[in-house]
Amino acid sequence: MTVLGQRALNRALLARQHLLERASLSATEMVGHLVGMQGQAPLAPYVALWTRLSAFRPEELARLVTGRDVVRGLLMRGTVHLVLADDARVLRPLVQRVVAAGYTGHFGRRVGGADLGEVAALGRKLLEERPRSRRQVQDAFAERWPEHDAEALSYAVAYLVPTAQVTPRGVWGETGPARLTTLDGWLGRPLAEDPSLEDVVRRYLRAFGPASVADVQAWSGLTKVRDVVEAMGLRTFRAESGEVLYDVEDGLLPGPDVPAPVRFLPEYDNVLLGHADRGRVLPPGRRVPLPPGNGASRGTLLVDGFYRADWRLHGTGLTVTPHGRLATGQRAEIVAEGGRLLEFLGAGEAEVRFGGI
Template sequence: MNARALNRALLARQHLLERTSLPAAEMLGHLVGMQAQAPLAPYVGLWTRISGFRPAELASLVSGRDAVRGLLMRGTVHLVLAEDARVLRPLVQRVVAGGYTGHFGRRVGDADLDAVARFGRVLLNERPRTRRQLQDALAARWPEHDAEALSYAVSYLVPTAQVTPRGVWGSTGPATLTTLDGWLGSPLAEGPSLEDVVRRYLRAFGPASVADVQAWSGLTKLREIVEPMGLRTFRAESGEVLYDVEDGVLPDPSTPAPVRFLPEYDNVLLSHADRARILPPGRRVPLPPGNGASRGTLLVDGFYRADWRLHADRLEVTAHDRLTAGERAEILDEGARLLEFLEAGERSVRITGN
């Protein structure tokens, strides 16, 4: 399979070839969660995939604790269904915990991390706390150690959730943590099936190699899990084996792909080791700071070919390569729809760059 065939398969499974009428909860489950470092980014990600999507639908899921934000795949913040959080966090716990061994791990010194995690869990079960509040409480208990490093130890070693109003459309609030099981009101799953999660990944992102599954999850040594699963296989142009579910959609590679505005950190750009199926050679995914819903990337003919950013007076699209007249017209039309969704319709859409 070549890059274009993989691109069209990915777009179809991500509902980026044609918008769907699925409810937001079903889409969130199908995608096995959405990147959510920028807490409002998933709203744009669902708008670009679901016909008639309105922010209140996702906001209701988050406010009602049917969806939750926390550290999951690759040790990064994702928004997932509550039932998926219970399954995914135990599976990736070692990935999340492993993220602490870098900068903050070096600063923690000889502190007893098991004791820190236990005390941190007690603090977060008492009430949700901001990073600063957690840090102050830990400093009082371990004044001889780096309190900031200890606070990060708690958030990596203890499964946590970021509580509302952060992540709710139209609301603001600092990143405030509590225990994941406490927020959900139920314990995390015991012995969850990694094979089931691999199949769900392939249904949304496949066909994919073992390296792709590992890049998405952050887990390693998955070949011994994937190979015995009896999945159908293909060969990439590189010769690498690609695995897939039996009912995985495989559109004709010549299928037209519409312009799609993606939010910051969209899963479709970050969930493979080999990103040639969506990134032109040498192009990196931008990782801007912010709350989301104000900038992102643009797919043109299915590939990442432009960036967008919302300004006070305009929605600016910066193209990375030359666009045809038809592509420019489609960008202007889709950009106007994005402005309507963002309730920023007084602004104009401008295309700069090539």
């Protein structure tokens, strides 16, 4: 099998993520192509789309959010993702056991003797009545089960019941608390009864491949998918480590020396988190930062295709903090692209500065 080095895998990933060249696609098409976008920080997907699309405006995604064409909820790896409504119907049943296991892993010791079936049933009933915050659910549980840890039980609802975070949270220019309702109720349609893992794997590879079985599992959170992947008849390569990499037949494979422009990424972008082997983007020893916040105010920076700096928006401008020395040309490119980001964020009069090194 052909061996693909880290730079070749880097360029393949950037091409498929539309980070080598911005795409002339709609926000709907891009969200669907990416099989969802990290959404813990509610406004992060706006920056993620801006850096990938040639003519994106935040109002486009805001309309999709308010129109329920896209939805935010716990999905891959048990983390909050923004996905197309139709994809949410498929993905949540597919990863439900992963999401549920995440709850017992985090809160198992605090649950005690509570009947989680009853907890889920009351949680669903409460959310079907009206969208509620976790604290409102907690108060209801404390009244129903005063002998148990109501706070721990309140978290169970999002994990055990397929839910959606409702607007105005996640809408550009608006604010609101994190409130939940049932996913099928928010979408007005039932969830898929027999979702196809094979279809999701192919879509993942089209946006993230070539990738190993471990990569597929790291992205989705699922386990024991090797037999499924190996039976799909995919084309194969080999990583420098010797691991087999799987791919769709039409997956983009630009050369390792194709130039990669500077790209600003938001918090938690899946290009940094979508593989078990993150060396195709992260330099040795570098971890993905996981800052708190609402999004669209900080993130990471790709230089020559790799994570080489962090950025943060503040009152006086945008500060870029490199992890090492940058060439003069790279700094100039960062300033130019940072200026475009500031304009997108509505801070076009601010300046791009360098901090740290």
